[in-house]
Amino acid sequence: MRISPLKDRFAAQGAVLRERYGMEVVARVTDKQTECRAVRDAVGLADFSFTRKYRIPAAQGLDFLDLLLAGNVPKIRFGRVLHTFLADDDGRLVGDCYVANNDEEFILLCESIVPDAEIDRVMQASGAAAAGVEDLTTSHVLLSLDGFKAWEIAKEIFGADVLGLPYLSIEVYPFQGQSVHLFRAGKTSEFGYLLLVPQAVAPALFDTLASAVEKRGGRLCGMDAHDDLRLEGRFFNIHAEGLSVRDPLVLGLQWMIDFDKENFRGCEAIKRRRAQGLQKKIVGVAAEHGCNQLVTGAHIFHDGRAVAEVVADAFSVVLEQPLGLAVFPVELAYSGLAFRLAAAGGPAVRTISMPPIMPKSLTVKLDEM
Amino acid sequence: MADDMQATIERRARIIRTFKEELIRRLNLPYAPEDLHEDISLLGSGLGLDSLDALEIILCIEGCFKIKIPDENIAVLRSINTVVDFVIEQQDRKGVAA
Numbered sequence: 001m002r003i004s005p006l007k008d009r010f011a012a013q014g015a016v017l018r019e020r021y022g023m024e025v026v027a028r029v030t031d032k033q034t035e036c037r038a039v040r041d042a043v044g045l046a047d048f049s050f051t052r053k054y055r056i057p058a059a060q061g062l063d064f065l066d067l068l069l070a071g072n073v074p075k076i077r078f079g080r081v082l083h084t085f086l087a088d089d090d091g092r093l094v095g096d097c098y099v100a101n102n103d104e105e106f107i108l109l110c111e112s113i114v115p116d117a118e119i120d121r122v123m124q125a126s127g128a129a130a131a132g133v134e135d136l137t138t139s140h141v142l143l144s145l146d147g148f149k150a151w152e153i154a155k156e157i158f159g160a161d162v163l164g165l166p167y168l169s170i171e172v173y174p175f176q177g178q179s180v181h182l183f184r185a186g187k188t189s190e191f192g193y194l195l196l197v198p199q200a201v202a203p204a205l206f207d208t209l210a211s212a213v214e215k216r217g218g219r220l221c222g223m224d225a226h227d228d229l230r231l232e233g234r235f236f237n238i239h240a241e242g243l244s245v246r247d248p249l250v251l252g253l254q255w256m257i258d259f260d261k262e263n264f265r266g267c268e269a270i271k272r273r274r275a276q277g278l279q280k281k282i283v284g285v286a287a288e289h290g291c292n293q294l295v296t297g298a299h300i301f302h303d304g305r306a307v308a309e310v311v312a313d314a315f316s317v318v319l320e321q322p323l324g325l326a327v328f329p330v331e332l333a334y335s336g337l338a339f340r341l342a343a344a345g346g347p348a349v350r351t352i353s354m355p356p357i358m359p360k361s362l363t364v365k366l367d368e369m
Numbered sequence: 370m371a372d373d374m375q376a377t378i379e380r381r382a383r384i385i386r387t388f389k390e391e392l393i394r395r396l397n398l399p400y401a402p403e404d405l406h407e408d409i410s411l412l413g414s415g416l417g418l419d420s421l422d423a424l425e426i427i428l429c430i431e432g433c434f435k436i437k438i439p440d441e442n443i444a445v446l447r448s449i450n451t452v453v454d455f456v457i458e459q460q461d462r463k464g465v466a467a
């Protein structure tokens with residue numbers, strides 16, 4: 001099992017660890033709801049080192065990445081990041097990817113739902129060696145700093161120009177003589193920064209960040225909280241609905257695909273399904289306060305029969321109610337409809353428009369700070 | 370299916386279709402209306418539109434539905450569904466026939 005170099009630091013804070021596809025991840029450090037509130041109201045620091053990380057020289061890597069991923073890699077402007085995915089030959093999701101154009105190199109971050117050996121096989125079969133791909137997965141750590149006050153910490157450590165970075169961009173900053181790749185990204189709907197850090201300075205940067213987080217009333221966070229935050233902000237979560245559904249079209253991920261590309265992994269299968277037309281679609285759902293039946297795998301009923309299945313669930317600390325995502329037939333896949341949960345006479349559940357919350361970060365204007 | 374649910378779906382589907390078609394036309398998006406999930410984020414992530422595009426979306430809503438978006442209500446633009454909710458709410462307030 002792959003283990004994060006920062007495991008001991010999280011364990012010292014009482015972190016509960018668990019396995020995800022052969023990788024050990026921090027599930028939680030305190031409890032999920034406390035960690036979610038920390039991100040919404042202050043800031044959270046999490047270890048995303050389970051992510052696969054690669055450096056690819058731009059000259060050889062461009063074609064390699066463009067053939068590998070669904071999005072249009074040549075169109076990524078310098079300093080910007082593309083959010084796209086890696087599929088298998090059947091056009092089913094394998095990884096949720098950020099690709100950054102950093103001048104002479106591309107940086108690929110891939111949250112995968114298959115074991116490392118399978119990703120390695122895909123990379124090699126796609127020509128990773130000829131493209132000069134350097135695997136940074138074990139040589140680097142990936143930290144995620146998210147929250148309403150995350151920008152304050154990024155500014156304090158890396159300087160005020162961090163505030164000028166647009167969403168989905170990359171910049172490199174020095175830290176104790178090493179280069180830290182900072183991605184302005186995040187999937188919580190609050191300010192988010194992913195920090196790709198060489199192992200040599202990762203513990204020192206972690207300690208600096210953790211101290212700054214604590215000073216602002218924030219917390220260390222685990223993946224359980226991040227799963228809920230993603231759903232609450234309606235960011236795609238490959239570990240939840242992605243794993244349950246795996247079809248990018250049903251999941252509404254067409255925006256990650258360049259349909260004009262002639263080829264990428266899974267291209268033929270995805271285009272064939274697109275031409276056939278969608279039969280099912282993912283929709284946000286919300287249950288009444290106190291309902292404990294909105295859980296992944298539960299069925300949603302209409303006119304006495306099951307019409308949809310819940311594929312992801314979360315408790316919204318902002319709305320104080322259970323939320324979920326469910327796959328409906330397209331003719332019922334609309335916001336604002338009332339159904340029953342778990343049985344024909346079960347508790348009420350409604351389809352809702354996403355995102356259902358207004359994050360505090362949207363009230364902050366970084367260019368005025 | 371109950372008549373009121375069918376009516377709700379038909380009304381919403383009409384508004385969604387109108388908005389998506391106009392959005393694709395105005396912004397020259399490389400997608401068919403069916404490709405745009407209604408929860409897709411319009412600004413930032415998702416479609417990744419910028420502040421100039423946001424202005425175009427506002428004009429699109431005004432052109433399609435004769436509804437103005439107040440400056441302080443820019444959160445309406447977060448997804449296609451939030452736009453459609455706003456349109457329905459405004460139509461109901463004005464007594465526009467469904």
